[in-house]
Amino acid sequence: MDEVFRAIADPTRRAVLDELVDRDGQSLFEICTRLTMKHGISSSRQAISQHLDVLEAAGLVVTRRDGRFKFHYFNGAPLAAIAQRWLQAKGNNS
Amino acid sequence: MDEVFRAIADPTRRAVLDELVDRDGQSLFEICTRLTMKHGISSSRQAISQHLDVLEAAGLVVTRRDGRFKFHYFNGAPLAAIAQRWLQAKGNNS
DNA sequence: TTGACAGGCAAGCGTCAGCTTGCGTATCAT
DNA sequence: ATGATACGCAAGCTGACGCTTGCCTGTCAA
Secondary structure, three states, X not given: OXXXXXXXXXXXXXXXXXXXXXXXXXXXXXXXHHHHHHOOOOOOHHHHHHHHHHHHHOOOEEEEEEOOEEEEEEOOHHHHXXXXXXXXXXXXXX | OXXXXXHOOOHHHHHHHHHHHHOOOEOHHHHHHHHHHHOOOOOOHHHHHHHHHHHHHOOOEXXXXXXXXXXXXXXXXXXXXXXXXXXXXXXXXX
């Protein structure tokens, strides 16, 4: 759970999650391309790869290998309990 | 919004939020005392003060001065939109 | 088989976050 | 007034993070 908070702390990793939500099952190069196009992020391939490792370690991204390609899938399950941690006990804060 | 993610990335700041949810309106020394007691965190007063500054800059903590004391109040409003960013509608990026 | 493609591993570097330390300021009790 | 209390400000240090660089492995097409 600690890794989830650290994973979403980085704006580049949040953009990766945005991209996977918009189009699930992308490969590393696809993510790199679309990050530069749509989000204006000009990081190297290795940088994005390391970000994906962090996201995968946090359980926010699940991967599947197929030949040379490694497809990345979004998993929002760890995010469900984040906001609920402080918002559930005290009722609904607007 | 970027500061909110960074604020909750630190485990000590998350413990501060837990403490304020459990008992709202504490002063700095109260927070320091209860952090060491209940959460086993042995940070100095200045360290906690700097954490509170980060939380206040993120809008997660609202303060009120009364004489020598500065009372800290929890505000969960910025947290509401965090998990919803990836779990709800697609295309709502900030 | 050869070369291009997709991705991984590991060392090194610059920067920033978190913490400490020391001193300063404002408020309150005695 | 004087000391104690509650907190703020700012410089310095250290470790971690994000990124680059270089080289390597594995896969597929021609």
